[in-house]
Amino acid sequence: xxxxxxxFWKLLVIIIVxxxxxxxxxxxxxxxxxxxxxxxxxxxxxxxxxxxxIVIDERTYNIANRASRMAFQTVTLAMVLIGATLxxxxxxKHPGVGPMGLTLIYSAAGLMAVYLISYVYYGKKxxxxx
Amino acid sequence: xxxxxxxxxxxRFDHSEMTQEELAQRAGCTRQTIIALEQGKYVPSIELAFKxxxxxxxxxxxxxxxxx
Numbered sequence: 001x002x003x004x005x006x007x008f009w010k011l012l013v014i015i016i017v018x019x020x021x022x023x024x025x026x027x028x029x030x031x032x033x034x035x036x037x038x039x040x041x042x043x044x045x046x047x048x049x050x051x052x053x054i055v056i057d058e059r060t061y062n063i064a065n066r067a068s069r070m071a072f073q074t075v076t077l078a079m080v081l082i083g084a085t086l087x088x089x090x091x092x093k094h095p096g097v098g099p100m101g102l103t104l105i106y107s108a109a110g111l112m113a114v115y116l117i118s119y120v121y122y123g124k125k126x127x128x129x130x
Numbered sequence: 131x132x133x134x135x136x137x138x139x140x141x142r143f144d145h146s147e148m149t150q151e152e153l154a155q156r157a158g159c160t161r162q163t164i165i166a167l168e169q170g171k172y173v174p175s176i177e178l179a180f181k182x183x184x185x186x187x188x189x190x191x192x193x194x195x196x197x198x
Binding site for chain 1: 151154155158159160161162163166172174175177178
């Protein structure tokens, strides 16, 4: 199978999974999304094995690394800023938004903790002082 | 742009117009990576650089040059 054929089937599977999940959740079938997602991932795995061309290489990982880092920094910063704003607002006219702000700040702290642990782990794995 | 240049396009031509796909297969990378290398937009790892040189049967210096 060529890479383009793989991309076509991948897109089709993603669309079908998205439609099924999008239909199941509002309809109250809460048990459907998880098996559908797992089956979708399984189909994608099988299709990917049939691709003769090389699909992932060091450049792809390089791009993924940069994208992950950018996404992490953007999301964390946004969560902290929005969280701090909500907490500040909770001391004024909107006391109800305080817990929401704290949830965002604690989530950002959790993300940073996972990042730090991963960084130390991979730093030791690769070697040298980071 | 990087200061590392390469002669991949020239070497492909010298090896009976080897296609980007063929070189990618031999070097174990994607065709998009070969395209990015030829355009000077990507600097490969040492391992990939060696694999590309090996695919052409030449030394590393004959493929990549550092313009320092």
